[in-house]
Amino acid sequence: MLAAEVVGGSPLKTLASSRQVTRLGEGVFRTGRINQSAMELCSNVLAQMATEYRAAGVIGVRAVGTSALRDASNQDEFLKKASEALQSAVEVISGQEEARLIHLGVQTRWPHPTQRVLMIDIGGGSAELILSEHGRMAQAFSKPLGALRLKEVFLKSDPPDSRELHRMEEYIQERIVDAVKRFGNAPYDRAIATSATAAAVICAVNRVPRAKRETADRLRATVSQVRKFYQEVSTRDLESRRKIPGIGPKRAEIIVPGVAMLLQALREFRLPKLCYSSAGLRDGIIADLAARGVGRELSQLDAEQRRVMTEMTRRYGVPLPHARKVAALAHTLFDSLQSLHGLPPSYGKVLEAASYLHDIGHYISDTRHHRHSFYMVTNSDMPGFTERERRLIAILCRYHRKSTPDATHSQFQALDPDDKRAVAMLTPLLRLADSLDRSKEQRVESVECQARNGDVVLRLRSDEDVDLEQWAGERVADVFREAYGRQLAITKARR
Numbered sequence: 001m002l003a004a005e006v007v008g009g010s011p012l013k014t015l016a017s018s019r020q021v022t023r024l025g026e027g028v029f030r031t032g033r034i035n036q037s038a039m040e041l042c043s044n045v046l047a048q049m050a051t052e053y054r055a056a057g058v059i060g061v062r063a064v065g066t067s068a069l070r071d072a073s074n075q076d077e078f079l080k081k082a083s084e085a086l087q088s089a090v091e092v093i094s095g096q097e098e099a100r101l102i103h104l105g106v107q108t109r110w111p112h113p114t115q116r117v118l119m120i121d122i123g124g125g126s127a128e129l130i131l132s133e134h135g136r137m138a139q140a141f142s143k144p145l146g147a148l149r150l151k152e153v154f155l156k157s158d159p160p161d162s163r164e165l166h167r168m169e170e171y172i173q174e175r176i177v178d179a180v181k182r183f184g185n186a187p188y189d190r191a192i193a194t195s196a197t198a199a200a201v202i203c204a205v206n207r208v209p210r211a212k213r214e215t216a217d218r219l220r221a222t223v224s225q226v227r228k229f230y231q232e233v234s235t236r237d238l239e240s241r242r243k244i245p246g247i248g249p250k251r252a253e254i255i256v257p258g259v260a261m262l263l264q265a266l267r268e269f270r271l272p273k274l275c276y277s278s279a280g281l282r283d284g285i286i287a288d289l290a291a292r293g294v295g296r297e298l299s300q301l302d303a304e305q306r307r308v309m310t311e312m313t314r315r316y317g318v319p320l321p322h323a324r325k326v327a328a329l330a331h332t333l334f335d336s337l338q339s340l341h342g343l344p345p346s347y348g349k350v351l352e353a354a355s356y357l358h359d360i361g362h363y364i365s366d367t368r369h370h371r372h373s374f375y376m377v378t379n380s381d382m383p384g385f386t387e388r389e390r391r392l393i394a395i396l397c398r399y400h401r402k403s404t405p406d407a408t409h410s411q412f413q414a415l416d417p418d419d420k421r422a423v424a425m426l427t428p429l430l431r432l433a434d435s436l437d438r439s440k441e442q443r444v445e446s447v448e449c450q451a452r453n454g455d456v457v458l459r460l461r462s463d464e465d466v467d468l469e470q471w472a473g474e475r476v477a478d479v480f481r482e483a484y485g486r487q488l489a490i491t492k493a494r495r
Helices: 036-055 067-071 075-086 095-109 147-154 162-183 195-205 210-216 223-233 255-268 281-291 303-315 320-336 346-357 369-378 387-398 417-435 467-474 477-484
Strands: 002-005 013-017 063-065 090-092 116-122 127-133 136-143 190-194 220-222 273-276 446-452 455-461 487-492
Touching: 002 281, 013 036, 036 075, 063 067, 063 075, 067 075, 067 095, 075 090, 095 116, 095 127, 095 136, 095 190, 095 281, 116 195, 116 255, 127 162, 127 255, 136 162, 147 162, 147 255, 162 255, 190 195, 195 210, 195 220, 195 223, 195 255, 195 273, 220 223, 223 255, 303 320, 303 346, 320 346, 320 417, 320 446, 346 369, 346 387, 346 417, 369 387, 387 417, 417 467, 417 477, 455 467, 467 487, 477 487
Parallel strands: 063 090, 116 190, 190 273, 455 487
Antiparallel strands: 002 013, 116 127, 127 136, 220 273, 446 455
8 A cells, every 4th residue: 555645846755655465366376266364354454554544634546456356256246345445446457557557656756768678567466567668658468477376376395396496487488478579679778677576586686684675776686696596595495485684474485486487587588687666556556646637626616616706707797718717827836836835735726716706806996906805705605615715715815916915914814824824825826827817818828837946937838929928927926936935937838
């Protein structure tokens, strides 16, 4: 289990992480069914993990099953129990989807934007062979060559006898030969192995204690080191294998077939060495959830709230295209600058609502219309919004021009510390969004926002003349710098 905070432009921040060996596939590879004890154990583990990640306040969850569940005839029974334990749906993914997520996880944590890379992931039931070119997954094969499956099928003795090992090696070679042919003869810039088997090999070869496995990330092993290690573990019994530093007692049970798979891959693909990446399927799931914008809806008004905003905007004569454009630009700024303001997503809704309503004060008078907007929002019935949200929206409308939040202002002083900080951070964003539609003609199609070298750069996308919008945005630079401690630069993006 991995729970993480993902903010654009910043490294993934782990909030909670847990790993428990359940040997879910142990019965599947012998009988085709998940046995009841493994099912109960796994359900209990999932329930505990759910408690851990809920405590971290996650807003998106994806739980996946791989090779063992793909093969299990009682898959539906397990999925029902597992989903109840998690109180969240559990899905079975294909080998190709598993490969895609592994590739995404590795590329997110250790990018290879220009290289040709072979990735090898050895799980319990399957092994994924992935060809990555220029940062994209070019081809992938999922083979029934997981360490637990190979042990169940081939290795009956302890230590394994030579005939068992030979049959297993022949089987592995036979299963990966088509991937070798399909991937072609072009050289690889790097080979990367993931999963617990790869971690155990790398730790053992580099004499890294199991307790410090996290330090093994990106360490390497040569083909001769892996061959020597295979010869060593394949001649020892289980009790002796457990004494090898870096492996661990549970991994010692299946390390022989795991290393055999790794060694055969190195031989068949003619690789002189491999590197280990601690990233894998879990990291890929996190990156995929982030790319899909899971949780982003929490920072945007729902349909009913947006309807209320639209009705108020029309009622008080504010041009709706302008209000919508300011709201869209404000949301982009809020989302893009998350790593700087660090505000919870719910404040994005407040900003969007204020973007719709900041100009309604013109209905009373053009003079000091920001104060009129504050008064009108404060005294309006706004179904779908809490009293606190309405108060924050009103205050943002108050500060969308002229003076900035100040401790001497009674309405600002009445806020709690978190809301005070939020108003201070959101005020420049509302002013910027409003300024970037200064002409009220929606000349700016969209904005790209990037924190770079201590500054924040906004690039305006447009086919029209946006000099007025650029000038108006630049006038917010001082307010932005005061809140964010960053210089603000605004340019027009090149087409």
